[in-house]
Amino acid sequence: MNTPTDWNPPDWYRFVLDEAALLDARGFEAWVGWFTPDGRYWMPTSEQALEGEPALALFDETPEVLLLRAQRLLHPMTHVQTPPSRTHHHVSALRLQTSTDSGMVISSMQWIVEQRAGVQRHFSAKVLHRLQRTPQGLKMALKRVDLIDADAAHRALPFPL
């Protein structure tokens, strides 16, 4: 039987798990640094949404806007995070979809549980990571989150999933 130290998953596998853990730790500012400069965080309102096709989205943000979001999440006047949310990302079904010398596309299923002010919410998502190899390691050129209820009404969702 393998012990944990015997198992050495590929870098992309560790990246997706570490990224989820970073969000759960509310390391939002550090998380923004995990994107490429032209990266995109995208949560469309439909799984059929295509890149390059203009449409409304729950989130559609550049690293700069994500940094505004990250700093706001930690700002004392952000009422919707007073008290802050706690989250658990449950990540499964990681698959390497495509791979080239410059990067890869990873899909995963994620179940995110949020607890805030005594109220628990659940988000189920198909997540796509398009990762690029850079001198600083893997970076996200795209993180796409397709919620199972992307087209539904949602209460305030101020943090990235």
Next chain:
Amino acid sequence: MISPAQSPSGDPKEWEVSAWVQPHRVHRSVYTDRAVFALEQERIFQRAWVYVGHESEIPEPGDHILAHMGTQEIVLVRQTDGSLAAFENRCSHRGARLVVQPQGHARQFTCAYHAWSFQLDGQLQAMPLPQGYADSPAKADKSLTRIRQVQSYRGFIFASHSEPAQSLEDFLGGLASALDNMVDRSPSGRLVQTGGKLRMLYQGNWKLFMENAVDLVHPMFVHGGAVAVARQHPEWAAHDGVTGQTTQMLLANGLKLSEWDGVELHAHAGGHVYMGGFYRGGVIAPARVDPVFEAYTSALTERHGPEKTQAVLAVDRFNNLIWPNLSVNSRFQTVRMVQPLAVDQTLVTSYCFAMEGAPPEMHALSLRFLNTASSPGSLVASDDLEIFERCQQGLTEGLNDWIDTSRGLGGDQAQSPSHWRGPGTSELPIRHQLQAWLHWMQNPD
């Protein structure tokens, strides 16, 4: 007279609702009492002209969408002759919901339960075993329940179950100008709803959204965090695309109270109100100087000529509220539709229109505007939603029955018998909306 403090139970029709809305305060039951909410459905959302959709959503005969008049779901259908009709989404037989997809196309509607079928106008077309219903009243009585009035104002569809209703144009009154301005901004005169819809939910009364949309004291405090972080990166306002527009929008919310005072509030008969614009720089400013806006202005000038084009583009307003359920931003071609779900639960659906004949970048600007301002993930609106929920929580219980609405009372200026003006920090719009509420709630017929 029954004192409001004693009355939030029993039959609300017997209440003296006039005691609940006073010049300087409103009773919390108006926001929290289930019986009041039920009466609002009957007296406001079934009788006033309620926005239900746009003509571009149902262009062809048989096209239909689900919509709501308050809590009542309706099916809005383009008829064979091109006219509009709506009926309650309920089979006339056993009451099953007839249409279940939010939008579609049909030649007839067939109930899934016993296959009664209905024409586009709601008339019963056929039923299996017709002889089995031989002793029932006439076939005409088995048609779907038609909404009495469905009309379009320049493409914007409103419905009322009142008979006879005030004319739609009279109802819209001074705020028809908001819809006019949006249509006038299109180089072809056509608007097309496209790009999807955003839906925000909050656990609070529907009126909280309508009131907050024209409360200009709250941005400094509610959105202070978003403004503060944008001020750390002012150089991003010069960027293209999402970064620039988002930064510009956040910075614009950072006016001082004295500056908000300079943003005029206007109230028109019927509870309709609007606020002036406050975007001053970048791509969100009313007078932009860039190739996209030049191409757009040139296309618009072909339609209107230079003089009218200038007049259309000079209209600088932000939220235009058509009471009871519509917020319009003509400059960005967007609407936000408020749907009460329960006394303490509200859905806000937002979408935008593409102006046919305008450069596609103009539509991209509208999409980004709504993504930033009206998504559940919005850096701005998410704090508003939190505040609505805190208001509802605070109002639901306790010994203090009253909500203060006195800010600016006495400073409102009558411009005409149907038009009042106030400085940006006045609570004029809230008082005005509550007077409209009182008007509809007081009149049983």
